[in-house]
Amino acid sequence: MTTYAATACAGANIAFIKYWGNLDEALRLPLTNSLSMTLDTTVTITTVVFDPALQGDQLTLNEEAIVGPALERVSTHLDHLRRLAGVTLPAHVTSRNTFPTGAGIASSASAFAALTMAAAAALGLDLSPKELSALARLGSGSAARSIFGGYAELIAGARHEDAYAVQIAPPDHWPLVDIVAVVSREHKAVGSTGGHALAHTSPLNPARLAHVHTALARARSAILARDIETLGEVMELDALTMHAVMMTSRPSLLYWLPGTMAVMHAVRSWRQEGIPAYFTIDAGPNVHVITLPDYATEVQARLRAMPEVKEIITCQTGKGAILLGDERP
Ligand code: PMV
Numbered sequence: 001m002t003t004y005a006a007t008a009c010a011g012a013n014i015a016f017i018k019y020w021g022n023l024d025e026a027l028r029l030p031l032t033n034s035l036s037m038t039l040d041t042t043v044t045i046t047t048v049v050f051d052p053a054l055q056g057d058q059l060t061l062n063e064e065a066i067v068g069p070a071l072e073r074v075s076t077h078l079d080h081l082r083r084l085a086g087v088t089l090p091a092h093v094t095s096r097n098t099f100p101t102g103a104g105i106a107s108s109a110s111a112f113a114a115l116t117m118a119a120a121a122a123l124g125l126d127l128s129p130k131e132l133s134a135l136a137r138l139g140s141g142s143a144a145r146s147i148f149g150g151y152a153e154l155i156a157g158a159r160h161e162d163a164y165a166v167q168i169a170p171p172d173h174w175p176l177v178d179i180v181a182v183v184s185r186e187h188k189a190v191g192s193t194g195g196h197a198l199a200h201t202s203p204l205n206p207a208r209l210a211h212v213h214t215a216l217a218r219a220r221s222a223i224l225a226r227d228i229e230t231l232g233e234v235m236e237l238d239a240l241t242m243h244a245v246m247m248t249s250r251p252s253l254l255y256w257l258p259g260t261m262a263v264m265h266a267v268r269s270w271r272q273e274g275i276p277a278y279f280t281i282d283a284g285p286n287v288h289v290i291t292l293p294d295y296a297t298e299v300q301a302r303l304r305a306m307p308e309v310k311e312i313i314t315c316q317t318g319k320g321a322i323l324l325g326d327e328r329p
Contacts, residue, residue, distance in 0.1 A: 003050060005050070010114040012106060015282070017234070017238050021205065032212045034156075037150070038146055039178060041099070044098075044107060046093060047094045048091050052089055056090050058093065100185070109140055115136075115139065141196075175317050177295075177316055178314070179300055179313070180286055181288075188284050228276045228278070238280075253283075255281070255283060256285055263279065
């Protein structure tokens with residue numbers, strides 16, 4: 001019996017200008033462009049085996065068999081790829097993260113980028129990076145950016161084929177460091193899929209949308225000019241603006257904990273001492289501290305010394321998604 005298999009690897013990413021809210025929830029067409037750095041040490045490695053002998057799709061995540069909503073989300077995603085290939089074969093997906101789940105690093109970006117790339121290869125689909133990125137977006141909006149290495153921007157197109165990421169600069173253009181200060185390992189009550197649907201209910205959302213174009217332009221040129229001060233300023237402002245939208249949506253999403261605030265204040269005080277460190281926060285309480293390689297050891301030591309910080313995870317600018325093996329006959 002013939003099976004079709006491939007393995008891919010993709011890195012997580014940290015957004016400097018955030019994606020929050022959709023024009024179309026089902027297609028995950030974002031309301032605005034977003035811009036991120038792909039990370040190197042936090043990756044997902046996924047093998048997809050299409051096998052006619054299987055009864056249905058199966059998912060093994062970090063050695064554990066998964067059923068329920070997570071398996072359904074993977075199955076729905078595989079359906080998009082199966083439809084493109086004109087097949088109905090069930091698949092076994094085996095996925096492994098090199099970072100702890102619930103540690104404040106969104107695994108959906110690396111997971112759906114790796115899944116898209118592996119499944120497309122296993123099915124023999126010859127897709128461009130742009131097509132892979134648009135497909136990855138259907139699984140998780142931020143996954144569209146993880147197809148690319150270095151710095152990537154997700155374009156908010158109004159149709160499926162127009163909403164994909166593009167690379168702004170390769171990883172070696174500017175090696176920034178992201179030190180994640182984990183202040184809580186608790187699973188968040190409202191994940192990003194549910195959260196995006198609430199963006200429209202915040203009275204502050206129109207203000208964020210009005211400002212985001214300026215923020216994107218400033219972030220883009222700051223990356224190209226390797227200007228950490230401008231990038232840091234615009235990154236903090238956008239993270240705070242997104243959290244203001246989250247906090248003022250109905251129901252209100254309050255992701256911050258006392259430890260979140262402690263790290264934000266600490267980072268700002270270190271800046272007063274001349275350390276170029278800036279914070280950004282995703283849909284959770286943990287704080288990503290962005291700095292230059294020369295200051296990474298000092299920032300790590302200072303974060304480790306804080307009683308609120310349970311652990312730190314350090315990443316640098318990473319490569320795009322790659323195929324590790326294509327075992328198609
Ligand atoms: O891709 P999603 O649906 O997990 O959304 C990501 C949302 C944020 O992490 C908060 C922002 C972003 O752009 O990554």
